[in-house]
Amino acid sequence: MTLKDSLEHSADRMGFEDAEFILIRYTDVPGRFLAKYIASDSGEYLRSGVAVDGSSVRGFAKIDESDLLLVPDKSTLRPAPISNYKVATVIADVHEGFGRGRLIRDPRHVSQLIEEHLAREGLSCQIGPEVECFVFDDIVFGGKSGPEILSAERAGKYHIRRKGGYDAPPFQDSLVELRFEVAEILKKNYLIKVTNLNHEVASSGQIEINFMHSTLTKAADNVQVYKDTVRNVAKKHGKIANFMPKPVFDESDPSSSESDNGSGMHVSTSLWDGASNIFYDASDGYAELSQTGRYFIGGILDHARSLAALVAPTVNSYHRMVPGFEAPIYAAWSRGNRSAVARVPVNDRNNVKSKRIEFRAPDPSANPYLAFSAIVAAGLDGMRKKIEPGDPVNEDIYKMPDHVRSSLGIRSLPGSLQESLEALKSDHDYLKPCFQGDLLETYVALKQEEIAYAGRSKERQFMLYYDV
Template identity: 40%
Template sequence: MVDMDLVNRIVEKMKSENVRWIDIHFVDVPGRLQHVTFPARELLDDPESAFQIAIGGFDGSSITDFTMINESDMLLRPVPETFALIPDDWQSPPGVAAGRTARMIAQIFWGGYKKGEAPRFEKDPRYIAEKAEQYLAEQGYKAYFGPEVEFTIFDSLKVDVTQPWARMSVEINSREAPWNTELPIMRFKQGYFPANPNDKLFWIRQEISNVLEDYFDLQVEAHHHEVAGAGQGEIDFRFDTATRAADKVITLKYVVKNVAAKYGMVATFMPKPIYADNGNGMHTHQSLWDIKTDKNLFYDPNDEYAELSQLARYYIGGILKHARALSAIVNPTTSSYKRLVPGYEAPIYIAWSKGNRSAIIRVPSYMKGIEKAARIEYRSPDPSTNPYLAFAAMVAAGLDGIKKKIEPPDPVDENIYAMDPKKRRELEEIVKKQLGTKLQLPSSLCEALEELENDYEWLFPIFSKEMIETWLELKWEECRKIGAYPHPVEYYEYFDI
């Protein structure tokens, strides 16, 4: 049910701020942000209908992998909790009177039904995250997610692939880059936590954080420079439920890109924008809580290893067992697998540990004895994923582990990258025996898609078969298309062979 008290407050806010336009946001299946803008009067004249039925419609057949041309009419219902004013100083060029604008994220419904009877669109990514929360509630749980979203801001980026048979090029300009001649610079893999003036993008992250807090009511917990040299940053926000946390990821990406654009810069969330430096990840902290008692079900003060409950271990077991298939959703681009390689802190081994960052699941252990802090950190996801689908898939894998009581192997507390080969082979045998999977994550998107094709039943309580098939078809097309392009490095390596 819609909170009409909140709706009334939004109406008053729009009137007091002289809001003229409503920008409605949603994401397509891959996770790219889409928007359509309506006059504020469409909401102000009949707010009850706008929030309980729809504010307007659109052509679903023109959105990637939504629907066919013969069933294309769809409706947008704004979610009042996502209301925010857009800053005036980056919504339009200087001297252009664009009008005060507010933003809301929408739920998507099928068109062609009587007023108030339209069903939800099954492939709306936000709907799938909502279904994950509903499925959790049916089991007596609620889940919280706290993603650490990494990104890179360049001064400029030029890409030319308009003539792939004759010319392909990428030119990156960054004031921090090791190849920049203006000191100080950031050396490869040495960008973690440097103080000003070395951290040349402190001011832009600060403004992004201010906008997130002041305009979008998103509570920032920290921001900092990340390990990669050329403009890599991270902004962490307070944990939330699956749908709301995904809303926040989408909002953060929107704000980062627009604030960067305000200064003539460009932001990217692609997993591996620069060779020989760390990529952009989205380590995702998560925990399960009892929906009635509000107790953290991952916490066990009597567990000597990590104060982690047996239920949490089963949840870990589910993610580890399905990790190779899960990669096709949480690492959904060919760029993802250029990040998931040894030597750059991105985990590739299907293992868990109390503090070992070479395992895909880490149990943070900064301080003991705090129930609300008990959680796991799933380290392989990256920000190229659709967060609604990613969090929903994590829930499905974790709950499958709980349902089937999948016991994970013993934790691995040593650096798996540096492990003796014989010992690593022994670990691989243990993982294969207990979980029925390989020790290492897929090394390519194509390999991950093959895993998902053979291991997807655990998604069914939340994902429809149609959605899984749509995802596989979309990503197979990407994998084959990008894999067919000759790469400039191939000329360097093989031209004289």
């Protein structure tokens, strides 16, 4: 099959019949969006697949079983925004070589499995991620106190006070045009519709660009494309996009005044039976949330500690999850209460389409295919077992005395990656619909290596998670 034929069968040819190169993207187990390039006159690969050395990809294969194939999903074929050359880009599924089927460690396979599981139940899923990040002028390594972050918004002509960046006005917001450029590329090249793009709470150039919710695998694809686009636009402008959960922190005390808000990736989920949102119930006076929706929350809260290992998956994640910086640290639910880990937005009434459950623990270092799948699997387990989430908490949980939280049955989320991994080792049966074979063991082993390397060293965290 030629590139032209493939484009004719894709959703939109977009004028790229004469592309000179094809950029093939795929994701490793920790979540890096990798790239392989082939010449367009090798278009036959779009049908048969492109060879890849699985032993060189984190989490994929041992050296004695390393022959894998990248099989492009032609529905994702798009023109790549690479100047001076005509390049088509496509996202691939990973297969084992010699016709042995899908690689069970391929993160995209995990999200496809949970979607197949939902389909057998007559359901579909919509995911809306909100990905925050920083765009720095530079990061300088080698200093006595660790990496030095340079930002005109932190200490320069566009100075923004610590925790004072939310909806910063244009004269102070140094990244307005960068966000517009990202939004334009997402729309024109990738058909991803941006809904809002704003400066976030932290100083030092924290941004958030949101896009329309989508089906689970497509939403994960969109996160990978979005992160890649932000990084490349930042690079074009001589800046650095950083998706670490907490890059601005005091190594000795992450909650100190030297720290600023971290970056989250709040994930909104809704489940649908055909055209019916099964989380919506107009008769519920509290949040217009159905009993099914409550059971879904019950599953998330019941598995919150093990979920943390997949949605807050780095050593650096737990510098974000400390009191005082709007990050969730307690397993409770509410409507409109951002101190709870699960929130039911109530911006308006009688809006069936917008009824959703927001899980606030995830951060942008998570592999979106694994994180979104695990969230849905936990919620489905709650629905199957009819797990009640308990009463909603309608006050600031951060300010509650310990004995009050204890009396309400509010548990803390893990305080470290090691703690969350221990929870995952003892609580993972709910993941069986999508995490198959030795994927979880492989994942845990990779994370143990990260802990051994990074520990609490700020320098090592930046070296390990600089490109997360």
